[in-house]
Amino acid sequence: MTHQIADRRDIDFVLYEQFRIQEICQYEKYEDFNKKMFDMIISEARKLAIKEILPTFAESDKIGATFDKGKVHVPECFKKPYKLFVEGEWTAMTADPELGGQGLPAMIATAASEYLSGANYAFGLYGFEGHAAGRMIEVFGTKLQKELFLKKMYTGEWGGTMDLTEPGAGSDVGALTTTAVKNDDGTYSITGNKIFITSGEQDLTDNIIHPVLARIEGAPAGTKGISLFIVPKIWVNEDGSLGDDNDIVCTGIEEKMGIHGSATCALTYGSKGKCRGLLLGEENKGMKVMFQMMNDARLMVAAIGLNCAAASYGHSLGYARERFQGRALENALDQNAPQVNIIKHPDVRRMLLWMKAHVEAMRSMIYYGISLVEKEELATDEKDRAYHKGLLDFLTPILKAYCTDRGVEVCSEGLQVFGGYGYTKDFPVEQLLRDARIAPIYEGTNGIQAMDLLARKLGMKKGQVFMDLAGEITKTINQAREVPALGEMANNLESSLNRLTEVAQHIGLTAMSEKFKIAFAHACPFLDVMGDVVAAWMLLWRASIAVGPLAKLTKEKTGADLAAFLEKNKHAAFYQGQLTTAQYFIQSILPVTNGKMDAIKAMDSAVVDMPELSFGT
């Protein structure tokens, strides 16, 4: 069986048919690109991923990153692909070419990274974090800071990290205790400990640039007293030359359930009193800077959910086609009937269609989020910009939590398709599940995302942003209703959207009442139903695009003729698949979503009422 990552046909559909990314070339910023170039770039990424990164998948899991006397060794098999990754300029695809990037639209970069990261995201984490960390310097850094760091980070010559978490300050970032003291030369002496620092130490790059959150002596408590510092592993002199070792010690790496190839480091800054950092942005405004990165990172983590799920689906589908087991249901009692491939069994088809529906919905959701990033940036008037920014801010926690939760569930279902074999290391599906399981925790646990949605996002502009989103969904519903094949689906989604609007108002009001704790006890289910409705929207949107080309391809064919054609013509099969997938989700999943909404509307108080001692003694 060939190794699977993402389905290129589906990516192309989302890029060119759903979001029509080729039209972005009308903007001056992208005038040097065209569809053919986009295709070529994605193909290059796919080639590198399949040829060089995918072969590291199982091996890096087996070997893992290793720690020895303060040094971290990444799996040896990462070295060559990392070199090729850097040479191919994949580190910062959307960055300005003058800074080492490719100047690509974000959505094309997302498609490329479906392969580059999807092949082994434990590897991808090393590859892309230089860009993520650099983005903060690009937006908030001084001219000198940009000159010193950006190009090195965007080209992948130096690595990057994000250093937030401390043993006592995880979800509660404001509780951190790392301190910064201003020196006479304008630098700050940094002292403290951080944990869970992805790529915090590694032997792939000559230097590592750590954005470190710390509290300047005397600053206010909580998040309002946090500043952000650029803390290089090796000091960088003002002329760009490398100086001394900057007194950052890696004290260990975590043994984890998955992503063994990714080094998760504990770092100590300034144990000899010699760790220096440069203030990035203003004093005490570190969280603002960090949020820039975190919002990008949340979309990236959503994509981890998608990538693992897409790979698991690809493998499961391949297995279901190749594995012969059991007889067709119509021959169940005929002991001499031949075995069929398991994709013939209704329950296996159900698992596959459930996986496919979620993979494709997640793909569209994430690309939609990325399209908002782009639209915000390209907007020429403030109103337009604010509109897209509002939608993006609103959707970010939903994308992060929904796609990572469903990503894990899809990977678990993928394992189930394989039966006993899925539990063994002979197939990649068990590793995909283990690798995916961190994503609901990374970059703000999904519980934190749900609180963000309820406490901050739902009330944005007095609820107008939610209504804007509902308006966008309604556009698709109205369009779909014009098509007879989609009418019932459109009506069902509309009915769920109306319920969702009621639920949103109800939970929003409750969150501002004395019963606010009860509202927050329903925050996660609320995010979940938001995600389901957005997923259904995306699938209906896809179906409404597919009807046109499908009708053209299948013209005049009916009955057995049509059925045979759909098993032969892959274009027609793809479009038919879009309709049937939407039908499955809207008719078999959305009723469950409606039930979840009923549960939220009931706003039961048991979770809050439960005496603490009643949980167990």
Next chain:
Amino acid sequence: MTHQIADRRDIDFVLYEQFRIQEICQYEKYEDFNKKMFDMIISEARKLAIKEILPTFAESDKIGATFDKGKVHVPECFKKPYKLFVEGEWTAMTADPELGGQGLPAMIATAASEYLSGANYAFGLYGFEGHAAGRMIEVFGTKLQKELFLKKMYTGEWGGTMDLTEPGAGSDVGALTTTAVKNDDGTYSITGNKIFITSGEQDLTDNIIHPVLARIEGAPAGTKGISLFIVPKIWVNEDGSLGDDNDIVCTGIEEKMGIHGSATCALTYGSKGKCRGLLLGEENKGMKVMFQMMNDARLMVAAIGLNCAAASYGHSLGYARERFQGRALENALDQNAPQVNIIKHPDVRRMLLWMKAHVEAMRSMIYYGISLVEKEELATDEKDRAYHKGLLDFLTPILKAYCTDRGVEVCSEGLQVFGGYGYTKDFPVEQLLRDARIAPIYEGTNGIQAMDLLARKLGMKKGQVFMDLAGEITKTINQAREVPALGEMANNLESSLNRLTEVAQHIGLTAMSEKFKIAFAHACPFLDVMGDVVAAWMLLWRASIAVGPLAKLTKEKTGADLAAFLEKNKHAAFYQGQLTTAQYFIQSILPVTNGKMDAIKAMDSAVVDMPELSFGT
């Protein structure tokens, strides 16, 4: 933090208050027992589990069973606890003392094994399989077979296995190719290969008795031509002495996602033409014999789901109480407010209550299933026996699939409570999730269970068994309705039960119509809603028992007085917890179940209609 297995208080509640197992001592069979003895036995099991088995949990995962030139070495740390396990006569607790058992009621054995198996079920698999395999010999064996094997197996001196699966015959057992040829001396020569044989080879016992499914030359195709053979690793002479090595070669063990301590073996029988077996039961009736074991085994696997979930809940609860992070929601904006333990956060409470509700529902479901085993056996008239057997047969696939699916989900939620720490090997929750993940596959995948429910069980006695179950549920509803605090819950469960009855009729009829494939595409969701309703029933049953003692304990207390009392008095807190947990499940989960039922009733055909090519190219 102390290691957690199952909550003894809850086990006692289920044993003595919900199912009143002490009353079983009125039967002659159990007249030598009393509640005090039961308590002592469970305490002994718990002691052995905590002192000797629990310490092997992480180590056996790290080391794993190893394979070297046909030999399997179990983790060294298993050796001492296995010896103590055998000495304590834990192998076959329910078996006749004359055969090496303790003659215990099945429910007490279940409680003991919540500890013995719950502490590390990779260990428990070695411990209990001698009994499981021996049961078939006890029921179907000849006098000589019983004499030769039973006592050795029930005392744990010899191990046992069950050898069904072949590379091309997993879910489709009938496709097996292992052959048996009758010899002149009445034995059969066995030739073939099996895979996924738990404990198929190990170095804990002097001999291993393999029940092997094979086809006698010339037997019919499929399951109707399968016979079962007793195939010892070392031949056992008719005088009980050990003979020659029986030509069974272990060719390898699986590398798995979890339960690394349990050896999952590939076995080759008769590669030198010298493997002999004894026919167990009649020729071509092997499946009937094996089903005896499989039904027991399915309950045992359901318990794996429960055990892993219970441990994960215990750990998560402990962590949520000890871990300080974030401020109380009412102080969210006060940067100087102290950190609180995370059990104060509504979303963490939601996760914990979700876990608790499922753990306790699963416990009651499984113990109820076990009570039916016992009632079937103790029944004095045929009608009574058939009634309980019917309920047990009906519930077996539900228990197996529901408890293993939910078991995995509870373990995943437990990991989430720990945040980033949960993903590391510093805490046992990630291993519990990995260990639990095989259970939805073991002993018939959950998809197979759902087919069993729909194709065989739902129609038993023309649906009467389902109606009997509904009648049992209704008894609890009627009882609960008498209690004001439970009235609304009772009504809601009744409404869900009525829906379920409609859904059952609808799917049952569809399964017998030309649309049968569509029905089977909804078989898993149907099993799932059956499980939810049974879970809600169990929790309402628990609550209806708890109201009495709670009222006594809290007499005349109200408001803040009552609240303070419930945080101090652990008995009152426990009973209050039963009410609040039932409330949570019925008000916040059952509406989702209702939505799932709507989806089933809609009987959408997308899963069946989907062209095969539309799944992807």
